[in-house]
Amino acid sequence: MAFFGHHMCRAFSSSAFRSVAIKHVVIIGGGQMGAGIAQVAASTGHQVTLVDTSDAILTKAVKGIEASLKRVVKKKFADKPEAGVAFIEKALRNVSIATDAAAAVQSADLALEAIVENLKVKQDLFSVLDKTAPAHTIFASNTSSLPIGDIASATSRLDRFGGLHFFNPVPMMKLVEVIGTSATSQETFDSLMNFSNALGKTSVSCKDTPGFIVNRLLVPYMLEAVRLHERGHGSKEDIDVAMKLGAGYPMGPFELLDYVGLDTAKFILDGWSAMEPTNPLFSPSPLLNKLVADGKFGKKTGEGFYKYK
Numbered sequence: 001m002a003f004f005g006h007h008m009c010r011a012f013s014s015s016a017f018r019s020v021a022i023k024h025v026v027i028i029g030g031g032q033m034g035a036g037i038a039q040v041a042a043s044t045g046h047q048v049t050l051v052d053t054s055d056a057i058l059t060k061a062v063k064g065i066e067a068s069l070k071r072v073v074k075k076k077f078a079d080k081p082e083a084g085v086a087f088i089e090k091a092l093r094n095v096s097i098a099t100d101a102a103a104a105v106q107s108a109d110l111a112l113e114a115i116v117e118n119l120k121v122k123q124d125l126f127s128v129l130d131k132t133a134p135a136h137t138i139f140a141s142n143t144s145s146l147p148i149g150d151i152a153s154a155t156s157r158l159d160r161f162g163g164l165h166f167f168n169p170v171p172m173m174k175l176v177e178v179i180g181t182s183a184t185s186q187e188t189f190d191s192l193m194n195f196s197n198a199l200g201k202t203s204v205s206c207k208d209t210p211g212f213i214v215n216r217l218l219v220p221y222m223l224e225a226v227r228l229h230e231r232g233h234g235s236k237e238d239i240d241v242a243m244k245l246g247a248g249y250p251m252g253p254f255e256l257l258d259y260v261g262l263d264t265a266k267f268i269l270d271g272w273s274a275m276e277p278t279n280p281l282f283s284p285s286p287l288l289n290k291l292v293a294d295g296k297f298g299k300k301t302g303e304g305f306y307k308y309k
């Protein structure tokens with residue numbers, strides 16, 4: 001595996017330490033991703049504190065978790081409705097909510113951030129948490145596009161900082177990318193791996209490079225589809241049909257872009273192109289930029305490459 005070399009070079013310094021068992025996880029950000037991670041962590045017996053900026057957002061997040069748990073139970077406990085109810089109650093008992101992240105992390109084994117995709121905002125958050133969290137607390141970010149090392153640099157615990165990159169929707173998607181920076185200790189990396197596995201996910205090791213594995217391959221692929229179309233080599237519809245039926249993908253690249261959000265795709269691409277301006281895979285797309293400038297962000301705004309009702 002890609003992380004093997006990384007492991008080897010840490011073998012000496014880490015042999016005296018053990019990885020930390022993560023029991024109490026504080027998740028900061030109760031949006032799409034944070035709520036999904038909270039649900040899965042609570043369902044697998046972890047004590048979860050979900051933090052966001054207001055009680056109203058948190059109440060909505062917990063309602064969403066409950067609704068999602070009901071969907072899970074309908075499938076998993078179809079013939080055992082009582083066990084299903086018990087499963088939901090048990091999971092919900094593991095979730096508490098808070099608006100003060102600095103106080104919440106005082107008893108945390110892991111502080112996992114899933115707030116807005118903005119480096120400065122993430123750094124400010126972790127710099128505050130660094131002062132109140134116990135020494136053993138591991139910090140992790142769910143960022144899709146920012147370097148983990150840049151976020152970690154706002155703290156004094158570079159060895160206890162890594163990435164846990166989940167996929168949307170979290171309860172359905174089986175993968176977690178576990179990211180170690182050059183400063184992440186082996187024990188921290190192992191703790192994050194063990195935590196991710198304890199959530200029932202399949203984990204892969206990643207370096208702290210743009211897009212980790214999945215998005216690094218997916219974003220250039222989707223953008224190349226846009227460029228193919230811009231060059232007049234195929235209609236959106238034909239390209240989508242071709243990739244679904246010819247490559248067996250569940251969605252075509254234009255459908256996927258509309259689902260992800262064109263604003264998000266542009267934000268990611270612009271960030272990477274700033275980091276690696278000469279990489280042709282990260283070069284901007286005039287068509288994508290135009291759609292975003294026109295407010296056509298995809299499914300969420302009712303129009304992107306396609307129109308939605």
Ligand SMILES: NC(=O)c1ccc[n+]([C@@H]2O[C@H](COP(=O)([O-])OP(=O)(O)OC[C@H]3O[C@@H](n4cnc5c(N)ncnc54)[C@H](O)[C@@H]3O)[C@@H](O)[C@H]2O)c1
Pocket residue numbers: 028029030031032033034051052053057113114115116117118121125142143144145165166167168
């Ligand atoms: N949506 C995806 O498909 C996806 C997939 C993987 C990773 N991510 C990453 O996960 C993170 C969150 O994405 P999302 O889609 O859940 O966003 P979202 O907008 O649904 O949720 C973000 C939440 O964070 C809260 N928040 C913002 N600043 C905060 C602060 N300082 N303290 C506490 N709460 C704060 C907001 O109120 C909001 O509820 C981003 O870094 C994103 O890149 C997203």
